[in-house]
Amino acid sequence: MTPRLSPEGFAGLFPVSRETLSRLEAYADLLIRWSARINLVGRDTLADLWRRHLLDSAQLRPLVPHTARNLADLGSGAGFPGLVLAILGVPGVELVEADTRRCAFLREAARITEAAVTIRPCRIAAVPPHPVDVVTARACAPLDRLLDLARPFLAPDTVCLFPKGERFEEELTLARERWTMSVSVEQSLSDRRGVILRLQQVVREPRRH
Numbered sequence: 001m002t003p004r005l006s007p008e009g010f011a012g013l014f015p016v017s018r019e020t021l022s023r024l025e026a027y028a029d030l031l032i033r034w035s036a037r038i039n040l041v042g043r044d045t046l047a048d049l050w051r052r053h054l055l056d057s058a059q060l061r062p063l064v065p066h067t068a069r070n071l072a073d074l075g076s077g078a079g080f081p082g083l084v085l086a087i088l089g090v091p092g093v094e095l096v097e098a099d100t101r102r103c104a105f106l107r108e109a110a111r112i113t114e115a116a117v118t119i120r121p122c123r124i125a126a127v128p129p130h131p132v133d134v135v136t137a138r139a140c141a142p143l144d145r146l147l148d149l150a151r152p153f154l155a156p157d158t159v160c161l162f163p164k165g166e167r168f169e170e171e172l173t174l175a176r177e178r179w180t181m182s183v184s185v186e187q188s189l190s191d192r193r194g195v196i197l198r199l200q201q202v203v204r205e206p207r208r209h
Helices: 007-013 018-035 043-058 082-087 100-113 143-153 168-175
Strands: 071-074 093-096 117-120 134-137 159-164 179-187 195-204
Touching: 007 018, 007 043, 018 043, 018 082, 018 100, 043 082, 071 082, 071 143, 082 093, 082 100, 082 117, 100 117, 134 143, 143 159, 143 168, 143 195, 168 179, 168 195
Parallel strands: 071 093, 071 134, 093 117, 134 159
Antiparallel strands: 159 195, 179 195
């Protein structure tokens, strides 16, 4: 059984400043308090919060291009990975979340961590289309459906970063029936069975008659 990850263990795997670690600790504490009242993440994941959610989100940071000016996080939920990436310095983060109570949590989490984010309290399809440099989403939808949701935010050079589980190859095969894309697969730091899909040049194939 994998031992529970502590804040210090997180910092050992993903070095951050003391100030940044303190902001992440405040976020984690808030999440635990609010989770007693509303469903933010799976209750069974709270025992290893730093591995299952914070490290799982932070590991996307090195994959964000240095030139990125904005990022759309689709179906943000409790802020993973988008809010964590904003705390780690990614600029122009938009958190798209339709659930009213989760949006209330996101506003409070952004306030106490001083994270510069824009919270969009609506369904993904209701956000006005606009291209961004990076699209992220975690546990939002199967890849084929996820690319449909991401399409209004895609430009030719947009990078998509999608954490996926051990059945990612099946999702890729299905998605490639309707999409062309450049794919690289990164091993997850938080789950040996998981990966991060890094997609570029994502284009919807025209319908075949």
